[in-house]
Amino acid sequence: MNTILICRDCDTVYRAIPLRLGDVALCRRCDAVLARHFGANVETGLALVCAAAIFFTIANLMPILSIGIAGMDTEANVWFAVRSLQRGWISVAALGLAFTTFLIPAVQIALLLWVLLFARVGRRAPGFGPIMRLLHHLRPWSMTEVFLLGALVAIVKLANWVPITAGAGLWAIAALATVLAVLGRCDPESWWSIAPAVKT
């Protein structure tokens, strides 16, 4: 844990005090969050990332939504949604969607898994520094929870016209959004403190 905290939003300096479970330290000047109690250790972190990897796999293998009319079926998951936007130059939207709901979550999970597996055996993962920097910059662009809300809106939108059913993928997306949110609260800033400070 850092002994000195500096507010990200207003540059005020604080001496860190130990936080208990559920505690949040706020800046006295601007109310920004300075620190949260960091409950996760390497084991819980690893368990969460493994769960995220499993949910991510299910969400991309199983249909999230499906429609069946008179013997004809269509299914959709994250990847199908991306593919449906590939149409001439509109494909830039497909690219945006692919990055925010597929590639970036996948990279986040893979990199955290890599870093934590090494931390589990008391080692600093190769590329630790650049990986942590990358994770920090990717965080705002990971939009799994928005995809979940989008899928729910699509259900309501289409339910008036066609028989639409939610597949296993929808539950997996909901679980993935939850796990990623928990991992996001244990932000990369905090992951630095669990990494053994051994030679790079």
Added chain:
Amino acid sequence: MTVLRQSLELGLILCRTCGLAVSRASLKVDRRCPRCRSRIEHRTPFSTELTVAWLIAGIVFYIPANLLPVMHTSGLLGEADSTILGGILEFWRSGDWDIALLIFTASVAVPFTKFIAIGLLLFTVRKNSGWQQHQRAALYRIVEFIGYWSMLDVIVVALTSALMQFQALGIAEPRAGIAFFCAVVVATMLSALSFDPRLIWDRRA
């Protein structure tokens, strides 16, 4: 009441990437964070310029995003192009006021709030204003938080187009508006990320 001290007074500086407090003296030797190797700056270079540039880009993209259709449907009921506002009105008329409100919030209210809020932050920082610093800091955090929810419409159109592929009954296809809308989300997010909130509290004498 303890005195709140700024990092500059104490000879410290924050690495915004990894959160480490670094001594300013060490930056004279190496401008990078000793822990994560990110470049450290007293204030984000060109913060307001980049924020303005991305904000303008976002506003410009917002116009075709609303004027152009985002989706084209064809089927038994004929062909139709729908815009974002048209889609919201359709939900509203068919009685799904809650969904209409949700899409309105994500697609209209959120982008507008971002344009106005970022504009206000830029204007007050430019004026070197001490007005409502506390509220403006909160406003910045709201803009940061609501940032990506506008992607909702892009996802809804993508899922609808993926599902509605029945030659006989109906086919939905994305249209150009949705690409502009995606660009609005990216540009406004980059604008908010470029803004250095510490500028709210910096007051030149």
